[in-house]
Amino acid sequence: MPTTHTLRPVHSLDGLWNFAFLGEIDLAAFTPHAIRFPFEKVPVPSAFDALPAWAGKRGAAVYRTTFTVPPGHPAQLQFGAVSLWSRVYLDGQPLHENACGYAPFRVAVPPAARAERELLVLVDNRFDFERVPMHEHYFDFYQYGGILRSVALHVLPVASPYLEHVLVSPTDHYRAGEIELVLHFGGIKNGEARVALGFDDQPAGTAFLLPVTDGRAVTTVRVPAPRLWSPDAPALHTVRVTLHPAGAGAIVDDMAVRFGLRCIEARDGRLWLNGEMLRLRGYNRHEWHPNFGPCTPTLQMYADIQLLKDLGCNFVRGSHYQQDQRFLGLCDKLGLLVWEENLGWGQRERTFASEKFCHDHRAALEAMLLHSYNHPSVILWGFLNEAGTDADYVRPVFEASAALIRALDPRRPLTYASMFALTDRHYDLADVISLNLYPGWYNCEDHPRPLELIRPHLAACFDHIDRAGFATKPVIVSEIGAEGLYGWHDAHHDFFTEEYQAAYLSEACAAALGHPRCSGIALWHFSDARTYSGCRAMRRPRTYNNKGTFDEYRRPKLAAAAVRAAFRAEG
Numbered sequence: 038m039p040t041t042h043t044l045r046p047v048h049s050l051d052g053l054w055n056f057a058f059l060g061e062i063d064l065a066a067f068t069p070h071a072i073r074f075p076f077e078k079v080p081v082p083s084a085f086d087a088l089p090a091w092a093g094k095r096g097a098a099v100y101r102t103t104f105t106v107p108p109g110h111p112a113q114l115q116f117g118a119v120s121l122w123s124r125v126y127l128d129g130q131p132l133h134e135n136a137c138g139y140a141p142f143r144v145a146v147p148p149a150a151r152a153e154r155e156l157l158v159l160v161d162n163r164f165d166f167e168r169v170p171m172h173e174h175y176f177d178f179y180q181y182g183g184i185l186r187s188v189a190l191h192v193l194p195v196a197s198p199y200l201e202h203v204l205v206s207p208t209d210h211y212r213a214g215e216i217e218l219v220l221h222f223g224g225i226k227n228g229e230a231r232v233a234l235g236f237d238d239q240p241a242g243t244a245f246l247l248p249v250t251d252g253r254a255v256t257t258v259r260v261p262a263p264r265l266w267s268p269d270a271p272a273l274h275t276v277r278v279t280l281h282p283a284g285a286g287a288i289v290d291d292m293a294v295r296f297g298l299r300c301i302e303a304r305d306g307r308l309w310l311n312g313e314m315l316r317l318r319g320y321n322r323h324e325w326h327p328n329f330g331p332c333t334p335t336l337q338m339y340a341d342i343q344l345l346k347d348l349g350c351n352f353v354r355g356s357h358y359q360q361d362q363r364f365l366g367l368c369d370k371l372g373l374l375v376w377e378e379n380l381g382w383g384q385r386e387r388t389f390a391s392e393k394f395c396h397d398h399r400a401a402l403e404a405m406l407l408h409s410y411n412h413p414s415v416i417l418w419g420f421l422n423e424a425g426t427d428a429d430y431v432r433p434v435f436e437a438s439a440a441l442i443r444a445l446d447p448r449r450p451l452t453y454a455s456m457f458a459l460t461d462r463h464y465d466l467a468d469v470i471s472l473n474l475y476p477g478w479y480n481c482e483d484h485p486r487p488l489e490l491i492r493p494h495l496a497a498c499f500d501h502i503d504r505a506g507f508a509t510k511p512v513i514v515s516e517i518g519a520e521g522l523y524g525w526h527d528a529h530h531d532f533f534t535e536e537y538q539a540a541y542l543s544e545a546c547a548a549a550l551g552h553p554r555c556s557g558i559a560l561w562h563f564s565d566a567r568t569y570s571g572c573r574a575m576r577r578p579r580t581y582n583n584k585g586t587f588d589e590y591r592r593p594k595l596a597a598a599a600v601r602a603a604f605r606a607e608g
């Protein structure tokens with residue numbers, strides 16, 4: 038884990054929990070005291086509807102476990118992700134609701150006189166715009182239910198402050214090892230905190246006082262023996278922050294975080310990493326495997342990164358939601374650049390008019406920034422894929438999102454993937470312009486040779502951006518692709534064959550990477566993934582999005598060799 042503690046006890050709650058699928062219950066009438074049903078044992082993390090017993094089912098379910106906290110101690114539950122909607126009960130009392138199935142969240146556990154505590158998580162994977170407006174049935178990826186990511190219990194110090202987040206940013210002097218630390222505290226609002234810092238294997242330095250305003254303190258320091266992070270040499274450092282009591286006495290809390298010294302910039306129409314021009318070669322990737330749904334084992338994540346690197350990629354877009362911290366940690370260590378984005382897919386006016394949506398989106402975006410901040414692999418923040426950015430109703434949410442990102446992290450560029458390359462009205466808000474383009478796949482019914490559409494369309498889009506006044510912003514093709522059904526070949530090399538897909542991706546790579554305005558390409562997509570059920574799947578054979586270069590079991594299609602040739606020639 039990128040964040041560790043040596044003083045506070047941290048217990049993983051992953052393992053077998055009691056579980057019951059409740060189906061179409063009325064959530065308003067639910068009370069944990071009235072539960073009279075047999076529990077089964079189900080692992081946490083899990084997507085219950087990826088398991089054979091509840092595959093494809095929608096409804097409510099409960100997960101239940103117990104844990105112990107020393108009497109009188111406060112504690113905190115840290116959830117990686119619970120989908121789609123959840124309510125957390127502690128000892129029968131509702132404590133917290135969450136309505137973004139991919140955002141991490143924390144729940145304060147108040148001190149109690151007894152040690153054993155009962156934790157019950159009510160989850161619901163039914164779509165319901167009023168209750169869970171961030172998730173919609175029309176998203177082109179299957180949305181599962183359950184406690185999708187790890188759960189941990191942190192036992193906190195009694196009646197003293199503790200460290201909530203430590204955010205590390207390399208400054209302009211990153212080559213000399215200078216970093217800015219923003220410390221978020223629990224238990225001190227305004228006042229002072231005594232902290233000490235230790236880097237890598239070295240002991241902590243002398244404790245010093247920092248002013249705390251609104252629960253936060255900022256300081257700038259130098260990392261001894263600094264080494265730069267880059268995809269080719271992904272060197273990592275650690276800082277351990279120790280928190281001391283105001284007077285004399287032992288340390289009350291500590292937190293060690295891993296980070297990298299690197300600088301990512303969007304300027305002069307290009308992307309720059311550590312001062313060198315950067316071109317992104319990569320894929321969009323869903324966190325998904327047919328056997329586990331979105332709860333992918335670490336080994337599979339590692340294998341996927343190996344496949345990406347073998348194709349010559351330096352970049353992955355975590356489409357279309359916050360990534361698992363394990364995946365980001367692997368990208369840090371193995372040197373793969375990441376676009377980290379908040380959940381969203383094609384939302385239109387009704388969504389942007391919803392107060393609950395605006396609130397939940399903001400909370401999830403903030404959680405993404407706080408939890409994924411220290412990953413040097415993350416070079417772009419993104420949000421709301423393919424929203425209605427050809428219209429003005431998105432503006433307030435887009436402006437507020439950009440402002441929130443810039444307030445929390447002024448040093449990393451932000452972007453959003455637009456499906457309206459020629460009519461988008463909000464490019465001014467992005468540091469990097471990202472275009473989802475499907476010439477030669479969608480909307481080309483009247484063209485006899487659709488592959489010929491790719492090059493002129495890309496050129497027209499790049500040209501439009503410059504003419505619209507955004508020549509100083511880098512542009513990337515954030516999606517482009519075609520379906521190829523694994524094992525489907527025919528002499529016509531027509532739509533859905535592996536041959537058409539391979540030719541399409543070759544042409545897309547050549548058109549994008551051959552254009553002087555292009556700062557990168559993320560192909561759609563890495564591996565086939567389950568999507569819509571029912572009639573919405575008419576354009577999705579097998580109810581899969583089959584535009585993977587690999588099928589769902591990571592078997593390569595012909596496209597793999599085509600992309601490898603294109604990317605390796607660049608890299």
Ligand code: ADA
Nearest residue numbers: 177422423473516561582584
């Ligand atoms: C969009 C969208 C992807 C996927 C893709 C496609 O650009 O962002 O999630 O749906 O289209 O396959 O059509």
